[in-house]
Amino acid sequence: MKRLVGELTDLNIKFQLEEAAGVVCKVIYPIPVSSFSGKGTEVAICTLSSMDLLKKVSSDAIMNKLLIVGRLFxxxxxxxxxxxxxxxxxxxKYLILCGKDTNGHYPADALMNLMQFGLDEHNKIIGTKAPYPFIKCYPNLVNKFREQIKLIDLRDCYDLDKIIETVNNLT
Known part of the structure; x- marks a missing residue:
């Protein structure tokens, strides 16, 4: 039990340091836009850390078929x-993951593992290599997300035509 408390304390300190680093990063490297709304209803795209891909998708006519396109760091x-x-x-109904996963945080890996394995009793995503994969959402929301959304894995895909083809096949 002492070991578990010690590990959780270490994780809490690490989390607080990462939070502070995140605030500093926002000041030093501001990211002006995180998402763009479309006219669709069933399909969303997550370009992970690929800001250029986010801009390409957001300026294409495919936005007429997308609910939203955004990033995930x-x-x-x-x-x-x-x-x-x-x-x-x-x-x-669908979330397409494309672009580059964020080095060090690995949100795409965490999201894929969340969908496949869920959370443990401490709300930690099971099986991910992400360093701090703790979810604060209520478990019923996580379960609803896992049941409602089909994740389409196009990680490391930067080809707008392939992404558009995938959207068209879903709608």
């Missing part, structure tokens, strides 16, 4: 926000 807060958005939509 973190394996905890980012996934929490993603779950909340997706479960608020009663029409969304």
């Amino acid at each position: 973190s394996e905890n807060k980012g996934i929490d926000h993603l779950i909340q958005f997706c479960t608020m939509s009663s029409t969304m």
Whole structure:
């Protein structure tokens, strides 16, 4: 028990340091846009850390078939926000992951493992290599997300034509 408490304390300190680093990064490297809304209802795209891909998708006519296109940088807060958005939509069915996973945080790996294996009793995503994969969403939201959304894995794909073809096959 002492060992578990010690590990959780170490993780809490590490999390606080990462939170502080995140605030510093936002000031030093501001990211002006995180998502763009489309006119569709069932398909969303997550370009992970690929900002150029986010801009390409957002300026293409495919936005008429997309609910939203956005980015995902973190394996905890980012996934929490993603779950909340997706479960608020009663029409969304598909989430396409494309682009580059964020080195060091690995949110795509965390999301894929969340979908496949779920959470442990401490709300930690099972099986991921992400360093701090703890979800704060209520378990019922996580379960709803896992049941409602089909994840389409196009990680490391930067080809807009292939992404568009995937969207067209889903709609």
